[in-house]
Amino acid sequence: DQQVKQNSPSLSVQEGRISILNCDYTNSMFDYFLWYKKYPAEGPTFLISISSIKDKNEDGRFTVFLNKSAKHLSLHIVPSQPGDSAVYFCAASSIIQGAQKLVFGQGTRLTINP
């Protein structure tokens, strides 16, 4: 069962426009969410995160929005730049009875066109 889903395998956006990457989760126990960015032939690198006590977190051009009632989060990149072309993974975590669970989505390949 895929507890964290990124339903768009790929997304193509014009340079300068907004990129919106979406992520849905099914487990209501998840209370912390992270986005990772991955370039070809490199490992994923941390991008931004959000706790479930917030509904928005911003870091420069990157903003993550969390809608707990819909179990949905999104990553907004404004404005999009060619260097943003990469695969983006969302991840969700929870701590239940002291045990931590961390689950990754399938990834979305973002291409920024000049």
Next chain:
Amino acid sequence: NAGVTQTPKFQVLKTGQSMTLQCAQDMNHEYMSWYRQDPGMGLRLIHYSVGAGITDQGEVPNGYNVSRSTTEDFPLRLLSAAPSQTSVYFCASSYSERSRGREKLFFGSGTQLSVL
């Protein structure tokens, strides 16, 4: 600052062969883990360790062995390679087991493994 170092970057094996993927980190992290990335499947946890001498299974442990004799090193052993183990493997570490899901994981650059 090396971070997380994985070797080799590429490997081709024949079915039934064994090999070890190496992982080392120089950040004095307690938590280390191995993931595999497959198309449409995201990153799936194979094995993890919360400190030297302590290891545990993740989501997809079958066919793999790990050990953690030092804080720095966490090798992944394929006992008898199968085509289903063709994948990209990532080693990742974090300060603690708790911080991996609350702060961030540091990933190595990956090992692309093909099993024929």
